[in-house]
Amino acid sequence: MLMRVMICVFPVPAHLMPLVPFAWALQSAGHDVCVASPPGYPSGVAVPDFARVVNAAGLTAVPCGEPAPLSIHDMAYPGYADLLPTREESESYVDALGIRDKKDRDAWDAFYHFALLTIRDYHPPEPRPDIGALVEFARSWEPDLVLWEPWFPAGAIAAGVAGAAHARILISPDSTAWAHERCVAAGRTSLLAEAMRPLAERYGLAVDDELLFGDWTVDPNLPGLRLPTAVPTVPARFVPYTGAAVRQEWLDTPPERPRVAVSLGSSGREFLKGDWGRTAKLMEAVADLDIEVVATLNANQLEDVPDGVPANVRVVEYVPLDQLLPSCAATINHGSYGTFMASVAKRVPQLICDTDEPARLYGTATDAGIDWEFQCEKAQYASTTSAYVTECGAGVRLNHQVQSPSEIRELLGAVLEETSYREGARSLHEEWLTLPSPAGIVPRLEELTALHRAGKARN
The missing domain is CATH 3.40.50.2000 (Glycogen Phosphorylase B;)
Incomplete structure (x- = not known):
């Protein structure tokens, strides 16, 4: 079965590059692949004209909506001040979650101080027009599979609305799933779930593990760098894409x-x-x-x-x-x-x-x-x-x-x-x-897509 595959990514080259070999592998297998994202913005965090970056990698870009300031970094959301990372909030969670050793603290810091802040940029309490445009593109294009990176979980909402199977592709150790599971185990509010709730409720989607982590996760981390989580994974090889240039x-x-x-x-x-x-x-x-x-x-x-x-x-x-x-x-x-x-x-x-x-x-x-x-x-x-x-x-x-x-x-x-x-x-x-290449996991992605898409309804 040939598939339509929609890849969703925060509009910055460093987040796109780890996904490029997977997109190439799917394209080479005959699947129809596009990269859908906000068009970017000259903020120093996102980049302007992100479609150009996507096209330079030999991929089809779908810019969704108009260029707009980031909700938190660019102070575009009226309540942005309440979503800034603070020492008090971070330390209260560190204490409640019983984080003691350095490896755990580094994982928490990666989630709270960087991933969560970036997620909030495009997922503030009042949903953004560019994210709405991304969801509407998914509704009209009807992808079979949506792949998204953990710092841009709008892909999960798009998949839920379109009735598509969906999976995360990790671009670093999985601090988002790790932090969520630690919060749940400690009886604390999951900051990831709360960040996703307004957008999910707008489209009538439940904020559950499937929404937060996909039907499965493609994990290209070396085994010794993986964080312990319960999410189902497909191991893969991180094939670096470092850009293209005329060889000197x-x-x-x-x-x-x-x-x-x-x-x-x-x-x-x-x-x-x-x-x-x-x-x-x-x-x-x-x-x-x-x-x-x-x-x-x-x-x-x-x-x-x-x-x-x-x-x-x-x-x-x-x-x-x-x-x-x-x-x-x-x-x-x-x-x-x-x-x-x-x-x-x-x-x-x-x-x-x-x-x-x-x-x-x-x-x-x-x-x-x-x-x-x-x-x-x-x-x-x-x-x-x-x-x-x-x-x-x-x-x-x-x-x-x-x-x-x-x-x-x-x-x-x-x-x-x-x-x-x-x-x-x-x-x-x-x-x-020893890890399977991006091309090597394509048959598994096809199988999982067929399995998980069956019975999913469009919203």
Whole structure:
């Protein structure tokens, strides 16, 4: 059976990229695939003209509604102040849920301070016109299957209205299901369920586990990074899609010295100035080594290095990691999930930048707007990925706040010289290979769609 498949995603490249290989796999099997989302907005969180990003990936875009400010980040919802993340609310849940160890606290912080805030942007108490347009597109197009990522659960509402089977595709460890189950077990209100309730009730849908987590979940996390939940899953391989570009000729010449990639993220570099002194320290650390460094950094990230980079560093603002990493002996990166998995896929040892502070975001409404408190100098998932790389012997953790350039230089030298790190990266790569590819799970998605769609009625 050929299917119509509608993919729903928060309009930002970092959320789309992990889904692209699954969309390609479904298209290659003959299924009709589209990506439906709000058109985006120049807020620094969502991006404008998101359809262009979708089209650049070779996919069909369906922009739903008109560009509109985000409900919380852009203060477009009249009651936005009540939906900002606060220290008091977060800590009350931490106490009630009995969260004690660091792994659990990191999972809670990922849900409350980032995923929930982003969910509220498009799912405020008063439903948004662009989300209404998305639901109406699903009603008229009648997809057989809706795939959605956990930070944009409007896809579940669209599926319920259209009578479609639906499933989540995780883009990181499943903090949303984990947090919901912890809340239910502790007898506390599920913040995820409450965020979804107004939109669900508007369309006469029950706020149950099926709505919140799909008929099933596609889980492309490595087994050791999965959070314990009761949701039914289809394991899959996280195949990194890192964009497309004309291949640069210098990549075709094998490096004469060990090549090291430095990649510190793209999501925030367009609006964040500087890099907390991290880039300057890294540049000083690599300056005296007999290596070739390729740094994918833009002007904002290089603001802390006003006198220029060392002679052994080539700065390239953008090159797809799947083009660059195969020639690299190591990568120094910021620990985001996509960059971490790209390194795993290319069997490259990693030095992941992390710090000892928590990644938490608080907001206070003022007469001048929102006063954001976000002081940590690391990526959201840096602690998770650095701990896993270290545990697997596939790399080391860097902390620019406490380590000197000479200490960083010694760690990089060890990763390049000691065979154990290459063996660890190879083992991690082999674990990744044991998971079925996006193309490999297409028959299972077809079976589950037929099973779950049977008997579903359109709303």
